Amino acid sequence: MAVPPEGAGQAAESQPSGSAHPHKTLTARDSVVIRFAGDSGDGMQLVGMQFTSESALAGNDIATVPDFPAEIRAPAGTLAGVSSFQLNFSSSEIFTAGDEPNVLVAMNPAALKANIEDLPPNAVLIIDKEAFTEANLKRAGYTANPLNDHSLDKYQIFEVDVTRLTSLALQGSGLSNRDAFRCRNMFVLGMLSWLYQRPIETTVKYITSRFKKNQQILDANVKALKAGWNYGETTEMFASSYTVPKADIARGYYRNITGNSATAMGFVVAANKAGRPLFLGSYPITPASDILHELAGYKNYNVYTFQAEDEIAGVCSAIGAAFGGAIAITSTSGPGMNLKAEAVGLAVKTELPIIITDVQRAGPSTGMPTKPEQTDLLQSMYGRHGESPVPIIAASTPGDCFDCAYEAVRIAVKYMTPVILLTDGQLANGAEPWLVPDVSKLAEIKVEFATNPEGFQPYSRDDDTLSRPWAIPGTPGLQHRVGGITGEHLTGNISYSPSNHELMIRMRARKISGIAREIPPIEIFGDADGGDIVMLGWGSTFGPIREAVKQTRAKGKRVSHIHLRYLNPLPSDLADKLRLFKKVLVAEMNMGQLIKMVRADYLIPAIGINKIQGRPFKVAELVTRISRALEE
Amino acid sequence: MATALTRKDFVTDQEVRWCPGCGDYAILAQVQKQMPEFGIQPENTVFISGIGCSSRFPYYMNTYGFHTIHGRAPAIATGLKVTRPDLDVWVVTGDGDGLSIGGNHLIHCLRRNVDLKILLFNNKIYGLTKGQYSPTSEIGKVTKSTPMGSVDFPFNPITVALGAHATFVARSVDVEQKHLGYTLKRAHDHRGASFVEILQNCNIFNDGAFNDVSDKAIKSEHQLILEHGKPLIFGKNRDKGIRMNGMRPEVVTIGTDGKDLDSIVVHDESNLALAFMLGNFEPPMPVPLGVFYSTARPAYDAAMNEQLAGSIAKNGKGDPQKLLNGGDTWTVN
Numbered sequence: 001m002a003v004p005p006e007g008a009g010q011a012a013e014s015q016p017s018g019s020a021h022p023h024k025t026l027t028a029r030d031s032v033v034i035r036f037a038g039d040s041g042d043g044m045q046l047v048g049m050q051f052t053s054e055s056a057l058a059g060n061d062i063a064t065v066p067d068f069p070a071e072i073r074a075p076a077g078t079l080a081g082v083s084s085f086q087l088n089f090s091s092s093e094i095f096t097a098g099d100e101p102n103v104l105v106a107m108n109p110a111a112l113k114a115n116i117e118d119l120p121p122n123a124v125l126i127i128d129k130e131a132f133t134e135a136n137l138k139r140a141g142y143t144a145n146p147l148n149d150h151s152l153d154k155y156q157i158f159e160v161d162v163t164r165l166t167s168l169a170l171q172g173s174g175l176s177n178r179d180a181f182r183c184r185n186m187f188v189l190g191m192l193s194w195l196y197q198r199p200i201e202t203t204v205k206y207i208t209s210r211f212k213k214n215q216q217i218l219d220a221n222v223k224a225l226k227a228g229w230n231y232g233e234t235t236e237m238f239a240s241s242y243t244v245p246k247a248d249i250a251r252g253y254y255r256n257i258t259g260n261s262a263t264a265m266g267f268v269v270a271a272n273k274a275g276r277p278l279f280l281g282s283y284p285i286t287p288a289s290d291i292l293h294e295l296a297g298y299k300n301y302n303v304y305t306f307q308a309e310d311e312i313a314g315v316c317s318a319i320g321a322a323f324g325g326a327i328a329i330t331s332t333s334g335p336g337m338n339l340k341a342e343a344v345g346l347a348v349k350t351e352l353p354i355i356i357t358d359v360q361r362a363g364p365s366t367g368m369p370t371k372p373e374q375t376d377l378l379q380s381m382y383g384r385h386g387e388s389p390v391p392i393i394a395a396s397t398p399g400d401c402f403d404c405a406y407e408a409v410r411i412a413v414k415y416m417t418p419v420i421l422l423t424d425g426q427l428a429n430g431a432e433p434w435l436v437p438d439v440s441k442l443a444e445i446k447v448e449f450a451t452n453p454e455g456f457q458p459y460s461r462d463d464d465t466l467s468r469p470w471a472i473p474g475t476p477g478l479q480h481r482v483g484g485i486t487g488e489h490l491t492g493n494i495s496y497s498p499s500n501h502e503l504m505i506r507m508r509a510r511k512i513s514g515i516a517r518e519i520p521p522i523e524i525f526g527d528a529d530g531g532d533i534v535m536l537g538w539g540s541t542f543g544p545i546r547e548a549v550k551q552t553r554a555k556g557k558r559v560s561h562i563h564l565r566y567l568n569p570l571p572s573d574l575a576d577k578l579r580l581f582k583k584v585l586v587a588e589m590n591m592g593q594l595i596k597m598v599r600a601d602y603l604i605p606a607i608g609i610n611k612i613q614g615r616p617f618k619v620a621e622l623v624t625r626i627s628r629a630l631e632e
Numbered sequence: 633m634a635t636a637l638t639r640k641d642f643v644t645d646q647e648v649r650w651c652p653g654c655g656d657y658a659i660l661a662q663v664q665k666q667m668p669e670f671g672i673q674p675e676n677t678v679f680i681s682g683i684g685c686s687s688r689f690p691y692y693m694n695t696y697g698f699h700t701i702h703g704r705a706p707a708i709a710t711g712l713k714v715t716r717p718d719l720d721v722w723v724v725t726g727d728g729d730g731l732s733i734g735g736n737h738l739i740h741c742l743r744r745n746v747d748l749k750i751l752l753f754n755n756k757i758y759g760l761t762k763g764q765y766s767p768t769s770e771i772g773k774v775t776k777s778t779p780m781g782s783v784d785f786p787f788n789p790i791t792v793a794l795g796a797h798a799t800f801v802a803r804s805v806d807v808e809q810k811h812l813g814y815t816l817k818r819a820h821d822h823r824g825a826s827f828v829e830i831l832q833n834c835n836i837f838n839d840g841a842f843n844d845v846s847d848k849a850i851k852s853e854h855q856l857i858l859e860h861g862k863p864l865i866f867g868k869n870r871d872k873g874i875r876m877n878g879m880r881p882e883v884v885t886i887g888t889d890g891k892d893l894d895s896i897v898v899h900d901e902s903n904l905a906l907a908f909m910l911g912n913f914e915p916p917m918p919v920p921l922g923v924f925y926s927t928a929r930p931a932y933d934a935a936m937n938e939q940l941a942g943s944i945a946k947n948g949k950g951d952p953q954k955l956l957n958g959g960d961t962w963t964v965n
Contacts, residue, residue: 053960202960255961269952279715281707299943301950304714304936309740313707316700316737320680320711323698324719328711346701436961439953473696473712473719476675481644481690483699484683493646494691 024233025240031060031090032196032244033098036188037115038107039076040069040083043185048085049256049431050189050206054198056256056433059246060089063543064431065097065616068370077139082114089196091245095543095550097430099618105188107131107162109140116152125155126192128162128184158237162187169227173220183224190228197243200225250435257434259398259427260290263331263357266405268301271327273406274413274445277302279326281317283310283336286369287425288359291331311336315343315356322352323482325449325472327409331357333425334376335365337383344418345384348508350482351459351468353412353419357405360424360539362614371614372426374539377593380420381568387505389512391415392568394422396542399434401427404565410445415511416467422567424589426540426616453477459492466511516569522577526553526560530580533557533629536606537587538564538594541617545587548622552630559626567594575602583629585609587622637668642677644694650685655806655832659753660692662812667693670720670820677720680709682729685760686753686832689724703734706741709748714933720820723750727768728758731787735767742798744932745824751816752789752829753806757838775837790911790924793827794904800826801907802923806833807846811857811921818923824931845919858910858922863896866918873897874917881909883917901926 034051038044045066055062067084074081088098103124106112108131119125132147146152147159166187170180186207193200204222211218232238257265271278282292284307296305304321308314315330322328332340337358347354360376362368380392391411395404401423412419450456450469458480459468471478480492488495489503524534526549537545542563549561562577564570578584578598584606586595592608599606609625611617642664650656667677677695681687683702690697696719700708705723713721723741730738730752741748757775758764764777768789772781793801800822804815812830819826831842844854856866856874864874865886873896875884884891900906907925944950 056960057962059964249964251964253957253961253963255956255959257959261959265955268950268955272950272952277715279711281711298950298955299940300947301952301955302940302944304940306711306714306936308707309736312704313710313737313740316704316707317711317714319700320698320708320713321715322711323708324712324716326711326715328715342701343704350698436956439956473678473716474676476673479674479694479696481697481699483690483697484701485699 024238026197027240027242029242029244030092031088031094032103032242033086033088033101034103034105034192035084035086035101035115035118036105037082037084037111038185039110040074040081041076042083042107043182044083044107045085047185047189048087050203051192051198052087052256052431053202053206054193054200055087055089055196055244056254057199057202058089058197058244060091060244061094061247061249062087062089062433063094063097064088065426066429075139077108077110077136079110079114079140082111084111084115089244091247093247093249095547096616096619099620105192107184107188109137109142109146112146113140113142119155121154123155125152125157127157127159128188129159130161130163160191160231160237165227165231166224169223170220173223174216175220179217180220183220186221186224187228187231190225190230191232192228193225194229194232195238195241197241200229249433252435254433255436256431257399257402258290258429258431259395259401259423260288260359260429261294262399262401262434263395263405263421263423263428264291264294264298266402267295267327267329267355267409268298268303269402269439269442270406270409270445271303272301273439273442274327274409274447276447277304277326279304279306279318279321279328280331281306281308281314281321281328282331283308283314285311285333285336287361287428288331288333288336288357290428291357291359311339312343315340315354318354319343319347319350319352322347322354323472325470327413328353329355329357331359333359333361333369334363334367334379337376337379341384344390345386345388346484347418348384348388348390349484351416351508352482353416353470355405355408355412355419355421357421357423359428360422362612368614370425372424372540372589372616373612373614374424374541374589374593375612376422377538377567377590378596380422381597387509389509390418390420390568391512391515391566392420392422393565394539394567395427396539396563396565398427398430398432400565402434402437406442410443411515413445413447413470414467415465415515416470417512422539424540430540449475450478451475457490457492458482459487459490461507466507466514513569516566516572519566519569519571522562522571522573524560524562524577525549527558531558531560532581533559533583533585533626534578534581535559535561535585535587535622535626536564536578536594536598537561538567541587541589544617544619544622547619548626551619551623552626557626557630559630564594567597570597570601575604578602578604578606583607585626585629587617589616637671637673639664639668641674642667642694644692646691648692649688651836653835654685655755655834656686656689656753658806658809659751659812659830659832660689662809663816664693666813666816666820669817672720676718677722678712679722679724680705680712681724682726682734683760684726684729684758685834686724686726687729703729703732704737705729706734706737706746706748706750710741710744710746710932713746713748714936717747717933717937721748723748725750725752727752727754727756727766727789731789731792732767739792739796742793742796742825742827745799745929747824747931747933749819749826750828752827753832754789754829755832755834755838756841757834759834759837763837788911789829791908793829794908794911794925798827798925799824799927799929800923801911801925802827803829803831803921805831805842805845805921808921815922818926822926823934824929845921854918856913856918856920858899858920858924860899860901860923863893863898865896872918881913881917
């Protein structure tokens with residue numbers, strides 16, 4: 001966001017209006033960034049997701065980012081146990097979840113301490129006053145109560161007795177103190193829903209379906225939600241509520257979707273389009289496991305999910321399934337990619353179609369498993385022994401994960417090759433409104449197995465794509481053997497001929513580089529004929545780069561944006577497009593990986609903007625770097 | 633079937649490249665001989681191997697074949713069998729491939745009971761890499777990598793498989809063609825993971841490792857042929873038997889000193905404890921050959937396919953457009 005936020009969101013115009021309650025005013029805002037923070041047991045992710053649903057229904061453009069600890073049950077009240085969810089909702093098009101919150105909801109001292117540094121002056125701070133006990137303050141590492149020492153004076157602070165008010169609201173419900181305490185998040189959601197005039201019906205519907213087996217808990221949650229709403233409306237705590245008008249977004253049928261969910265669905269729809277079963281071989285790993293969870297629920301779509309004994313078995317089982325004619329995939333994150341490398345080489349050599357999805361996370365080694373990074377690009381390009389080219393596709397937004405998963409399947413079966421799909425933890429768990437595609441209009445995915453024994457050769461080549469036939473077991477007369485040993489051109493029989501080895505290496509390299517022919521022309525956001533600067537990016541940096549370029553262009557600067565989906569092969573018009581600009585800036589959440597490829601392939605002296613903190617770029621950071629580059 | 637299958641239907645035109653005198657030849661010959669008996673068409677049969685001498689096996693079978701990477705054959709075969717339960721899938725592995733680098737995949741494949749026929753050629757040595765000790769080599773084994781003798785305690789393939797709760801565990805010998813043929817048939821008839829250890833002579837790097845059970849002159853004194861429901865008797869004169877002395881097995885001579893046939897243990901393939909006991913036989917006990925253990929348990933691939941079919945029966949065949957249209961939705965007009 002370019003303008004420093006004021007109060008509870010970016011002000012448009014403030015006007016008294018016909019609010020539900022006569023003595024309260026209704027103030028309009030262009031956009032608001034709220035961060036809900038609490039202990040991991042406080043249900044902040046749920047509050048965030050429901051507030052997102054309510055905002056989507058209110059017609060806003062939205063972007064979210066969850067942030068949760070790696071520990072499943074970190075000690076309650078500690079900094080390590082803080083879980084948060086940030087949501088940006090706006091009346092205009094937005095690309096990120098916002099650099100910094102306008103509103104912070106802190107359910108305990110630890111949540112306050114972990115997030116307060118991100119809060120700009122004059123922002124709204126809503127806290128559960130009762131959680132600021134001596135014990136909780138100590139657990140969070142406070143020596144003095146920040147509510148009393150004026151350290152929070154620069155914020156608009158609202159101290160609400162959330163715990164007491166929730167338990168009061170639930171008096172007579174027969175709920176234990178513990179269960180009543182767990183409804184605090186619904187009170188907060190109700191209160192915030194009033195503050196921003198969000199419709200709560202969708203949340204009531206959610207609670208009803210979630211707790212349909214326990215009427216008592218169901219009633220209590222709805223009661224707490226409504227109590228929170230009524231508290232906002234009737235008490236003197238808040239003088240005004242706010243609206244964020246509808247955004248002008250394309251018409252159609254929308255759903256809220258996370259990257260992992262979109263990835264899973266992309267695979268299901270692609271396999272369905274191909275008319276083949278889908279097989280996932282996978283070993284649980286953060287932040288990719290949700291792909292396994294989601295696909296495990298789609299059995300009636302002819303989806304097999306195999307929770308393998310390790311990462312290697314995950315990819316190997318996929319190779320076996322591909323040999324048998326299934327659309328076969330494996331999902332993992334960086335450490336698993338390392339383990340799968342040898343098997344991916346086998347798929348390269350045997351030319352079997354599999355998709356390896358890498359939901360990148362901060363490394364090396366265990367690193368920060370819940371935090372995103374873009375550090376597996378070079379591993380995907382070069383992390384195998386031998387000459388072993390693999391197509392690489394990267395998704396740029398949560399919804400784009402669907403298109404990329406679908407495209408990965410299309411390329412894999414068309415070219416008989418493993419394909420690597422790169423997403424990251426940010427995309428995997430982040431959500432955005434997604435215009436639901438019409439399945440009948442998606443690109444065709446054609447699977448044609450070889451059936452004719454006459455003249456059959458397992459390593460003959462399609463003239464156009466150079467792909468070999470997919471001849472699956474069970475087909476009479478096509479019995480053949482494949483394997484990792486170098487095979488003879490056409491027959492695939494073991495061959496140690498030096499010239500044949502080079503022929504096969506070059507054949508596969510040509511096959512992969514040939515995919516560039518069907519990559520659509522690059523779209524330049526900004527100056528199609530060139531200008532001062534082009535920002536080049538890939539993956540989840542799309543949002544911050546696009547927003548930063550938009551803001552800089554609004555100041556009349558000639559800055560453009562190219563964002564890559566295809567990383568191997570690179571689009572054939574990329575070099576020419578980049579050369580239209582005086583400077584090429586490559587923003588990546590790594591030490592500079594795409595930039596190495598661009599420099600090496602095109603000898604273009606690109607400049608890197610790099611951040612390796614396990615968190616996305618802030619728009620303001622990129623705006624600053626662009627401005628500096630414009631001045632230099 | 634138009635015409636009956638013959639051995640020739642399962643033989644490829646590829647030149648067999650094992651060392652002359654290798655035990656693998658005898659195993660290949662017996663497998664090729666048995667395949668027509670199973671009545672399954674070559675195109676519906678798949679041989680999958682890892683890396684090692686034994687893993688060249690698929691090249692010589694005129695079926696579908698996959699020579700994969702070191703140790704991973706069970707994982708690759710699992711992916712194939714789960715999605716293609718119509719196929720007859722065999723895994724060929726060795727002591728290094730299956731018990732060292734691929735040990736994890738082998739035990740998990742056995743515990744899951746994937747319907748695969750797993751043949752583990754055990755020659756107690758690394759042959760392809762020219763003679764290092766293997767995870768089944770005995771303590772003290774002098775090899776290129778253990779000039780002072782191995783200090784590495786070996787695995788026993790039978791008890792590893794039993795420990796993984798395999799549902800079919802058997803042992804045979806490369807040169808015992810009749811016994812091997814019968815064992816292969818039993819393995820094939822079993823639904824679920826069938827594990828067969830085949831004692832195989834590497835005449836280059838570990839010649840004579842199984843002389844006790846393959847040398848015609850002495851083998852009858854060492855081979856204990858396991859037959860379900862029959863007493864555990866062996867020896868040239870069929871006068872030696874296994875008797876329980878309390879909780880411990882012992883070898884006795886039948887007919888002497890009150891040791892009559894009734895006191896000899898009767899083999900029971902469904903008794904896991906007995907199978908473990910037999911699997912742990914070390915000299916001077918005889919070497920058990922045959923089916924140690926066989927039990928019925930649902931196969932993983934069948935169970936998974938049942939879940940898919942059940943889900944389709946319950947929810948209907950999935951409609952991808954409906955899938956996308958679900959969740960938390962709204963319309964922008």
